[in-house]
Amino acid sequence: MRISGLAESTGVPVATLKYYLREGLLHPGRATSRTQATYDDTHVERVRLVRALTEVGGLPLATVGRVLAVIDDPDAGRLGVLEAAQHSLSGPAPVDGSAPDDDPAGAGRAGRWLARRGWLVAPGTPAIADLERAWDACDAADIGVDEARMDAYADAVERIAAVDIDSVPSDAAAAVRQVVLGTVLVDPLLAALRRLAHQHVSVSREAG
Amino acid sequence: MRISGLAESTGVPVATLKYYLREGLLHPGRATSRTQATYDDTHVERVRLVRALTEVGGLPLATVGRVLAVIDDPDAGRLGVLEAAQHSLSGPAPVDGSAPDDDPAGAGRAGRWLARRGWLVAPGTPAIADLERAWDACDAADIGVDEARMDAYADAVERIAAVDIDSVPSDAAAAVRQVVLGTVLVDPLLAALRRLAHQHVSVSREAG
Numbered sequence: 001m002r003i004s005g006l007a008e009s010t011g012v013p014v015a016t017l018k019y020y021l022r023e024g025l026l027h028p029g030r031a032t033s034r035t036q037a038t039y040d041d042t043h044v045e046r047v048r049l050v051r052a053l054t055e056v057g058g059l060p061l062a063t064v065g066r067v068l069a070v071i072d073d074p075d076a077g078r079l080g081v082l083e084a085a086q087h088s089l090s091g092p093a094p095v096d097g098s099a100p101d102d103d104p105a106g107a108g109r110a111g112r113w114l115a116r117r118g119w120l121v122a123p124g125t126p127a128i129a130d131l132e133r134a135w136d137a138c139d140a141a142d143i144g145v146d147e148a149r150m151d152a153y154a155d156a157v158e159r160i161a162a163v164d165i166d167s168v169p170s171d172a173a174a175a176v177r178q179v180v181l182g183t184v185l186v187d188p189l190l191a192a193l194r195r196l197a198h199q200h201v202s203v204s205r206e207a208g
Numbered sequence: 209m210r211i212s213g214l215a216e217s218t219g220v221p222v223a224t225l226k227y228y229l230r231e232g233l234l235h236p237g238r239a240t241s242r243t244q245a246t247y248d249d250t251h252v253e254r255v256r257l258v259r260a261l262t263e264v265g266g267l268p269l270a271t272v273g274r275v276l277a278v279i280d281d282p283d284a285g286r287l288g289v290l291e292a293a294q295h296s297l298s299g300p301a302p303v304d305g306s307a308p309d310d311d312p313a314g315a316g317r318a319g320r321w322l323a324r325r326g327w328l329v330a331p332g333t334p335a336i337a338d339l340e341r342a343w344d345a346c347d348a349a350d351i352g353v354d355e356a357r358m359d360a361y362a363d364a365v366e367r368i369a370a371v372d373i374d375s376v377p378s379d380a381a382a383a384v385r386q387v388v389l390g391t392v393l394v395d396p397l398l399a400a401l402r403r404l405a406h407q408h409v410s411v412s413r414e415a416g
Contacts, residue, residue, distance in 0.1 A: 048348045056345035058266065082410055086403050119408040127403035134397035137264035140256045141389040145397070149371060153394075154401055156367040161405035163360045165413065167352065181349040183403065186361075189342035189353070190402075191395050193362055195294050195335035197369035198391070200327040202290055205373065 003029070006039045010047040017047065025050050025065055049181075057184040063089060070180050085180040086126060108132045113150060160190065211237070214247045218255040225255065233258050233273055257389075265392040271297060278388050293388040294334060316340045321358060368398065 007014045020026040026046055029037030053059045053067060066088035110132040114121060121128065138145040164182055168175050215222045228234040234254055237245030254276075261272045278293055318340040322329060329336065346353040372390055376383050 052345040052348050056342055082406055119404055120411040121404050121407045127400045131400035134264055134400055137260040138393050138397060140260045141393055143386055143389045143393060152371045153368060153398060156364045157398060157401040157405045159364040160361060160402060161409045163357060164406060165409045178351055182351045185346050185349055185351060187399050189346060190361060190365060192335045192339035192342055193365040194368060196327055196329050197365045198290055198372060199329045201369045201373045203328040
């Protein structure tokens with residue numbers, strides 16, 4: 001199909017598709033003349049994936065580019081995949097590769113909590129700083145997440161992670177896809193489930 | 209303090225503070241002359257809350273306005289609070305108040321799954337459509353979330369929701385705060401925990 005057909009199939013305007021092509025988020029079509037190219041189902045699938053990552057996953061396009069780069073290069077073991085996925089989702093590393101001196105990842109409350117909990121995570125994992133920041137924001141809003149509540153959350157989240165890891169296929173390329181996309185696209189699904197479960201738990205208790 | 213002091217205390221530029229004042233996200237200071245006002249700790253706290261909601265919670269300012277409106281009017285029962293919180297977080301309702309004809313909330317796969325699961329949720333709850341959309345995005349990315357996997361997620365999320373509901377204080381104003389802010393600010397905390405749990409579960413299994 002021509003680029004106009006790709007726009008029709010995906011509901012994404014031609015100008016946006018051309019932007020994706022320029023930014024390397026979409027692979028080039030097969031050239032049929034100096035100014036025209038044809039596109040196929042692989043292009044439709046890739047455009048849908050970019051839209052899912054931006055619209056449902058809420059990722060900025062720069063992050064989508066890093067995520068797709070990991071998906072397109074599945075040459076890594078399972079833990080390597082996990083690390084690559086998490087790093088691609090957490091923004092670029094500082095230019096000199098080091099954490100800021102006043103708050104090295106893992107040195108704060110989140111790092112101490114992780115150590116006590118006994119979770120095996122690589123030092124410097126971006127999610128440690130994300131946890132610290134989210135925990136601080138909860139404190140700033142005075143919503144009282146203490147260590148006991150964090151442990152209760154962690155018990156439940158361990159079960160979620162076990163479901164996720166069980167779903168990772170053994171084929172390396174499929175595993176990369178599952179880990180990277182599952183990390184970003186299942187978050188909104190869990191957030192929606194949590195809101196629904198709030199209602200269910202609340203109504204059940206009032207009825208009981 | 210003057211507005212420059214408020215800027216210093218919060219790290220938010222004066223221009224941004226003036227914008228918050230114009231948009232009603234921040235309550236006016238006490239006027240000391242025709243062109244000056246003084247601000248106190250309640251202003252510092254409110255500015256920090258707006259920043260937490262936008263920067264960690266990722267909410268657009270229009271949504272922050274709706275969330276703060278709910279917090280500032282805690283005249284509602286506990287379930288009313290939950291519904292008000294969820295609606296404030298899900299964007300404005302359609303102008304005529306109805307769902308689009310071709311996809312009424314609850315009629316899709318998510319609604320059928322909820323009915324089978326037996327979760328008690330109000331019809332038309334925005335989170336039902338959010339769940340449908342997130343589930344479709346998972347399918348578009350081919351990451352295989354079937355009903356069994358959704359049930360496994362739901363088992364874990366029910367435990368998270370129970371922790372949340374147990375944390376809601378009995379005082380009405382404090383309850384509103386806890387429900388509204390806990391809904392939006394605990395999501396990023398759970399997302400960070402999930403990434404860390406992925407590593408822990410993955411490493412534990414390889415070691416086992």
